[in-house]
Amino acid sequence: MACLICGEAKTIEAHLIPKAFVAEVKTERGVQHLILHKGEARPRVSHTGVYDRGILCGPCDSILGGHEDYALELLRELRKPSGPSGGIIGVDPIDGDRMVRFAAGIAWKYAVTTQPGRIDIGPYVDVLADVALRDAPIPPSVDVAMLRIVELDGDVYFYRTPMPDRKEGANVVRFTVGSFIFFLKIDQRRNGSTLPAECWLRGRTKGAFVTGDAELTEEGRMHRQLSSSAPSRRFFTEMRARKARRP
Numbered sequence: 001m002a003c004l005i006c007g008e009a010k011t012i013e014a015h016l017i018p019k020a021f022v023a024e025v026k027t028e029r030g031v032q033h034l035i036l037h038k039g040e041a042r043p044r045v046s047h048t049g050v051y052d053r054g055i056l057c058g059p060c061d062s063i064l065g066g067h068e069d070y071a072l073e074l075l076r077e078l079r080k081p082s083g084p085s086g087g088i089i090g091v092d093p094i095d096g097d098r099m100v101r102f103a104a105g106i107a108w109k110y111a112v113t114t115q116p117g118r119i120d121i122g123p124y125v126d127v128l129a130d131v132a133l134r135d136a137p138i139p140p141s142v143d144v145a146m147l148r149i150v151e152l153d154g155d156v157y158f159y160r161t162p163m164p165d166r167k168e169g170a171n172v173v174r175f176t177v178g179s180f181i182f183f184l185k186i187d188q189r190r191n192g193s194t195l196p197a198e199c200w201l202r203g204r205t206k207g208a209f210v211t212g213d214a215e216l217t218e219e220g221r222m223h224r225q226l227s228s229s230a231p232s233r234r235f236f237t238e239m240r241a242r243k244a245r246r247p
């Protein structure tokens with residue numbers, strides 16, 4: 001299949017969750033991680049996560065790569081200070097639009113992929129393509145807010161692929177990378193009032209994010225349950241044994 005953005009016939013293996021974010025989950029180079037898909041009985045073992053060969057050419061994929069590099073570095077910086085959980089933490093400076101384009105790109109890939117985890121976001125698939133890949137002005141219907149999940153020593157233990165959700169009556173796409181939950185609003189309705197205005201990052205050069213204990217988030221609780229399930233426990237036991245056998 002040709003590139004969905006520019007029509008170029010030669011497409012590449014486009015990683016749906018960027019490889020660098022997948023790599024953060026693991027403890028050392030070359031170690032595999034587990035992928036669990038809804039409806040699949042057994043987890044898949046993977047090095048780099050799921051990719052799609054039929055959605056993007058190299059140059060278009062690298063547009064997303066630019067947003068992803070920016071987000072990766074920013075989230076790494078933001079994980080450093082270990083403040084109390086439950087607070088609101090300012091970020092100055094931040095390229096808020098870039099974070100919206102980053103989140104739009106991840107959601108768009110999952111809206112067009114034929115791989116497991118595909119989501120339906122209706123007409124927003126085109127809006128997100130414009131925002132993420134064509135450098136279009138970001139409409140008020142698209143915005144992003146982040147919640148930092150604080151777990152154990154504050155490192156990254158999992159990612160979660162996008163899913164449609166509702167936040168304060170508005171449609172959002174929700175996903176987790178780098179120990180941050182992203183809420184990408186795709187809705188004409190105004191941003192909700194639960195979060196302070198500066199947490200919605202569109203158009204901002206100074207922003208903020210909320211922090212929350214892992215146990216207070218659906219993602220944190222789900223991770224704890226899944227990682228203690230039998231297939232996962234077997235996997236981790238085997239990985240530890242393999243590591244112990246290494247000279």
Ligand SMILES: [Zn+2]
Nearest residue numbers: 003006057060
């Ligand atoms: Zn292209």
